[in-house]
Amino acid sequence: MSRNATRRDFLKQSTALGAAMWVGSSTSTGWTQERSANAAIRFACIGVEGKGSSDRDDAGRHGEIVALCDIDDERLEKAAARYPNAKKYNDYRKMYDEMAGQIDAITVSTPDHSHAPAAIRGMKEGKHCFCQKPLTYTVTEARMMRELAAEKKLCTQMGNQGTAASGLREAAAQIRRGDIGQVKEVHIWTNRPIWPQGGGRPTEVEACPPNVHWDLFLGPAPERPYSSAYHPFKWRGWIDFGTGALGDMACHTLNMSAMALDLFNPLTVEAMPDPEWTGEARKETYPKFSTIVYEFGPRGDFAPCKLFWYDGGKRPDNAICPEAEFKASGSLVIGEKGMIHSSSDYHNEYGVYPAASFKDLSKPEIVTSPGHFTEFANAIKENKPELAKSNFDYAGRLTETVLLGNVALRAGKKVEWDAVNLKIKNLPEAQQYVSREYRKGFEL
Structure with a gap:
């Protein structure tokens, strides 16, 4: 038996297996480190500030942080002050080389372009994985991570916290039980980008700050000089590093609709960007603004459906659902009998319209979450990947849908999609956008 398998069995046996996981409230069975210090989940955190700070601290609350990794020394030292017993690294490859046998699970909270290289290295070595959204930088990587998690029987979770929200689960259940009838249209919009994009590469020469390991920031991306236009936050709008407005928010704002309607494997995707x-x-x-249209065929009991994505200040006409208030971000699901609208990216709150027609609508029974990261930790302890509801089997499918919008943006024409084979049927010249090349030393 492998060492990883033995460790997993130990974690599982150390948990109170007889306790109920979810009991109609937000209370979890818990994991008390007092019961056995040796049974604590040992986490390595890659990317430890920004969004990585909350992922890191979630890991610290649910186990022991044994390693911290960040390409920015100042950020790394800030995290190390909070977790002084953790070993520090700038390069996740060196971390794996030296500590693979001491790690049970990883958190990956890097810029988008490094998600897959950092996560897949750990997953190949049998590490459970919590990875920020979007799960990957390319469609191909999303399929790889989904398949690798299944092959290795790993517990996984993508960082789209709304999956744990009761409002999201209720709305999805209402759609699935047919409360608003067959759905023909879905509209999703966001206030992103809130960073510069739509322009060319900076020409000003800048010295890289001494605390930033620029080669490690670049990771799998092609070499280019340092610029403050990229690091630390503005990387999202640059094609080499980020996935733009769509990648930043669609795994949140689209999440409820995808869960409710199985919005996976579109037939076509077409983008209308800033001219x-x-x-x-x-x-x-990426462009300053865009509208992207996905077409889905029949999916089980679901009818064909169109999904409209809007960013950069674009949004649907509020007259479609005048009772709702269309704010900067939101979603609208249009059925034959009614509509569901939310102005929350996480879908915590929502309304069903026309309100008069649904005033007596009963809420469906749902399984409430103990917390998004707690689901992941419980899955590890129980050795039950299905306990984490945004596990890579679901999150990988969602990410494929999302990132196909960027493929269509870059293709410049409507894309006809063969989901089984990950192939663009009508534009072979656009196939390059489905995957990518990796800089030497950062291959998958």
Whole structure:
């Protein structure tokens, strides 16, 4: 038996297996480190500030942090002050080389382009994985991580916390039981981007700050000089590093609709970007705004459906659902009998319209979550990957849908999609956007 398998069995046996996981409230069975210090889940955290700070602290609350990794020394030292017993690394590859046998699970909270290289290295070595959204930078990587998690029987979770929200689960259950009838249209919109994008590469020469290990930030991306236009926050809008407005928010705002309607494997995707997004800008950044239309065929009991995505201030006409208030971000699901609207990216709150027609609507029974990260930790302790509801089997499918919008953006034409084979049927020249090349030393 492998060492990883033995460790998993130990964690599982150390948990109170007889306790109920979810009991109609937000209380979990808990994991008391007092019961056995040796049974604590040993986490390594890659990317430890920004969003990584909350993922890191969630890991610290649910186990023991044994390693911290960040390409920014200042950020790394800040995290190390909070977790002084953890070993510090700038390079996750060195961390794995030296500590693979001391790690049970990893958190990956890096820029998008490094999600898959950092996560897949650990997953191949049998480490459970919590990875921020979007799960990956490319469609191909999302399929790889989904398949690898299944092959290795790993517990996984993507960081789209709304999956644990009771409002999201209720709305999805209402749609699935047919409360608003067959759905023909879904509209999703966001206030992103809130960072610069739509322009060319910076020309000003800047010295890299001494605390930033620029080569490690680049990771799998092609080499280019350091610029403060990229690091630390503005990388999202650059094609080499981020996935733009769509990648940043669709795994949140689209989540309820995807869960309710199985919005996976679209037949076609077409993007209508800012018409001024031309020339060098198209090679470097995502557009200032766009509308993207996905077409889905029949999916089990679900009818064909269109999904409309809007970013950069674009949104649907509020006249579609005048009783609702369309704010900067939101979602609207249009059925034959009614509509469900939310202005929450996580879908915590929502309304069913026309309100008069649904005033007596009963809420469906749902399984409430003990907390998004707690689901992941419980899955590890119980050795039951299905306990984490945004596990990579679900999250990988969602991420494929989301990132196909960026494929269509870069293709510049409607994309006809063969989901089984991960192939663009009508534009072979656009197939390059489904996957990517990796800089030497950062291959998968």
